[in-house]
Amino acid sequence: MSAVPALSAEIELRLAHVAAESEPLHAAAVFFADAVEKRSKGRISITVHPSGQLGSNAEVYEQVKVGAPIIQVSDPGYLSDYEPNFGVLNGPYLLEDPADFQKLLNSDLYAEMIAGVRKTGNFEVLSMNWLFGARHIISNRSVTNLDEAKGLKIRVPPNVMWIETMKAMGADGIQIAWAEVYTGLSSGVVAAAEAPLASIWGAKLYESAKEISMTGHFKAFVGLAMNSDLYASYPEDIQTILSEEAVAAGIMITNLVLRSEAEYRAKLEAEGVTFHTAVDVEAFQKATASVYEQFPKWSKGLYARVRKVLDN
Template identity: 35%
Template sequence: MKKMMSLILALTMALSLTACGGSSKADAPADNSSNASDTADTATPDKVYTLKMAYTISGDETVAQCAQEMAKKVEERTNGGLVFENYPNGELGSDVDSLELCAQGANVIFFGTPDFLNTYVADLGILDGPFLFADASEFAKVDQSDWMAEMRQQLEAQGIKNLGMSWLFGNRHLTYTGSKGVTTPADLKGMKIRSASSATRVGMLEALGATVTQMSWNEVYSALNQGVCDGCEAPLSTLYNSKIYEVCKNITLDGHIRAIWSVNMSNDVFNSLPEEYQQILTEEIANMAPTTIERVTADEAAYQEKLEAEGVTFYECDHEAFAEATRSVYDTIPGWTDGLYDRVSDIING
């Protein structure tokens, strides 16, 4: 009941200013663009369209800063005709809630890992699979593939427009309490590790021998602090900005998932935008993808230093053993199309 009330509140908030309704130019930011060729229309727009940017991480994280930078570029190129409001830290609800808002037609643009999309299209869960990508540059191969075009059609049939699958969220690592380092899958046996509500993520952790506890990210800190779970997994930037290091003093650099940050919104709201706005939004999201890879990758070393300064101990692991232990996940996820792993692997390696 509490979750339903939260979703209703978030939906009411998100629909308070729909893209179709827009707002007057008087409420919109001034046009700071000096290059008329980069704007959709040099004239003052008659209608302003607003998108609420929703994500559950801190707005200070590098990839969130990239989202805000992308939004600014879109606003400039549309002369303030398409503007964004920023809602970090799950202010519009959980990842699941935000996607549901998109599916229901709210003016929300949601940033999150693709495992949450598998509720709508099960096969997309594979993109959050363990040790699938060797390098984040491989994201683009999948994003531009015929397979991804098929996935987008299936999402659109359920009200969701996927605008990009190439942003790097970060390399996910294990963090945990206690005094013993995790260097092999056997070390995870009996440990209670938090997971998102994702069949791929749950299957991966269970394959590694952990006992899985599912919860939203904004509940993780208190759960760790109270001993409800012994650890979790996330990129170093998220572990630092969420202050998980205050509870968990150990991190194993296993890099089990190179995590994509996908960009999604309501298909109906997207179609309600002027065509030139649609093109600008799509272009700027694509343009930001390599920037996220560059900046997030560079930041990982810096975040390791920050975490070490907070007293965190880092451990290397047997990557081959971790990869081998989790390979079975791709054969056990219910609802996936036969041969899915081979098809996606061929795209990545092609």
């Protein structure tokens, strides 16, 4: 479950995420923790805390912001609460090929975002190249077109990008913490949820809903972040180890996620889940294009800059 703290460790950190231990995200977190401890020769120890053990995403962000020695699995959507421009990285149908995301991470635009969230949120983003997976909709009916999505009460995280995207698709986004999504779906508070297949499996959502529509509306990347002041207090070699191993773990999870989607689909089908692949993606793309105009706090021309990076 976690890297074991070394008795002689100079630096002890915790790594928090809300995914289940069965998910690729947890495997990557443990991979990162072990690699850091090994490369630092025991100077750094990191214990991994899955399944929201340290609190919800929002709660842990606040702990990190005020200086807690926690590395948080971070999402551009949550970081956009502190640096609005980050939100564009979580936009609907932004990427055709997940590999294109690296173009953004290599860009001056991304460097500006990193500097911005360091200044406004006191977060040091160690990496943002962890492919979390394409997000699809699970419900007890198909959601393959705009008519079927209309009025659907669907769980979303507490983030404007998700809410606006579901609204544009015709659905009604209901904000529920991930730890409560199983209860929300089984009790009927929501009729649907959206997540990568690994997360749907890990949260056992298939016990309450039996139909998955392969909408792929978000191809989500996450990464690691920690308190910027705490990071700056470490020797340069420690900073380098944390940052480089965070990126290396991103390569590991991206390969794992790309390999494992078929495996999770087979597991879900064995539990009686039906998959709908004949999705009107073009209609969903057109409907959600206006979402990129709903964020007045973004810098002027932000989406155009993103498209220029991706399309070149």
